[in-house]
Amino acid sequence: MSTPSKWPLPSRGVRFITPTFMIQKLARHPLTKECYPTAMGYYPEASGHRMARDRHDDNLLLYCSSGQGHLETDSWRGDIGAGHLMLLPQGLTHAYQASQADPWTLYWIHFQGASTRVFMQYLGYREGRPVADAGVSPLLIGAFTNLLEVRRTGYSTRAFINASNHLRHLMTQISMEISAHSGRLQAGFELEMVQAFMLEHIDRAVTLDELAAVANMSKYHFSNRYKALTGYSPIKHLLNMKMEHACNLLDTTDLGIAEIAQQVGYDDQMYFSRLFRKTIGASPRGYRSSTRK
Structure with a gap:
């Protein structure tokens, strides 16, 4: 030693x-x-x-x-x-x-x-x-x-x-x-501010244009810098945040799947369920039942 x-x-x-x-x-x-x-x-x-x-x-x-x-x-x-x-x-x-x-x-x-x-x-x-x-x-x-x-x-x-x-x-x-x-440290780009915007608007669809505008950057430079700092593209990271929030709602509330889908910005329950399964590895109902055994 x-x-x-x-x-x-x-x-x-x-x-x-x-x-x-x-x-x-x-x-x-x-x-x-x-x-x-x-x-x-x-x-x-x-x-x-x-x-x-x-x-x-x-x-x-x-x-x-x-x-x-x-x-x-x-x-x-x-x-x-x-x-x-x-x-x-x-x-x-x-x-x-x-x-x-x-x-x-x-x-x-x-x-x-x-x-x-x-x-x-x-x-x-x-x-x-x-x-x-x-x-x-x-x-x-x-x-x-x-x-x-x-x-x-x-x-x-x-x-x-x-x-x-x-x-x-x-x-x-x-x-x-x-x-x-x-x-x-990167001038003109506050990562925490962008992520705070994502969380504040997690109940609706947010575009890459909006996120780049928050960062006051072009879409191209914003996407590259965001991925360099987080390992994810901005939209992929936003999707992960939405699914994380959906998991929390499934764990802690009795809201229906359609209501939870709306709270994370999806009007189409089936589309939300497909995204949830792809990201989490289980359906929303399957995830809820597994955490409540």
């Missing part, structure tokens, strides 16, 4: 290393063997913090919530600021240090597992690109803080299994925050 830095911890700092016996359990357990934490911590205003590794045995994720620093790898070097994530996979030689004038505050996690390369790629790591930008996110800060609570459990196996799966969830949250932040 790559050893964490020996930076002197202040009273609010945290440095926690998963004991060897627990790592061995997590590496074997079917719920954790794909990804599990080996060390984690929180370094507030980390003046003088620095680390260099020629040999890196873990995967390492660091989130800068404030302040500044600098990172160097074999193929990249640059400054780190608030909201940046450093993605340092196993085997990557690296060195990093806090700014003297404005030292960073870091949340960090060392992790191992059979699928860690896939997780790093999901977060956006590519060779020569070890930094991603999620913005300063209270959601992520809260998730890191919650994960650190595993250090108070007396090495409970169940708690570490939960923490391992919390780490996987954290990575999906990070990916979503990176995408949302990217949308906010």
Whole structure:
């Protein structure tokens, strides 16, 4: 395992290393063997913090919530600021240090597992690109803080299994925050504003022209940028939102299928049912009966 830095911890700092016996359990357990934490911590205003590794045995994720620093790898070097994530996979030689004038505050996690390369790629790591930008996110800060609570459990196996799966969830949250932040940064295109418009008008047909107008872009550029940020075309994503809302209505109300179809913008119940089956994999009635057994 790559050893964490020996930076002197202040009273609010945290440095926690998963004991060897627990790592061995997590590496074997079917719920954790794909990804599990080996060390984690929180370094507030980390003046003088620095680390260099020629040999890196873990995967390492660091989130800068404030302040500044600098990172160097074999193929990249640059400054780190608030909201940046450093993605340092196993085997990557690296060195990093806090700014003297404005030292960073870091949340960090060392992790191992059979699928860690896939997780790093999901977060956006590519060779020569070890930094991603999620913005300063209270959601992520809260998730890191919650994960650190595993250090108070007396090495409970169940708690570490939960923490391992919390780490996987954290990575999906990070990916979503990176995408949302990217949308906010792109001039003239507020992804959250467009999606809010979709939800506000989920009870009617919305055209690509309308969505592009909300984004103040041409249809062509809007569609390309939306798909780059979300993985879906705007109309496909809107359809998914409609079917998601329909599922919620089927789960939580006794409305008829025709009424639910109208509430998600379809006057033709049969057409709605065909779209629902194609998207969800079951008919509306079949879905409702399966969730109420």
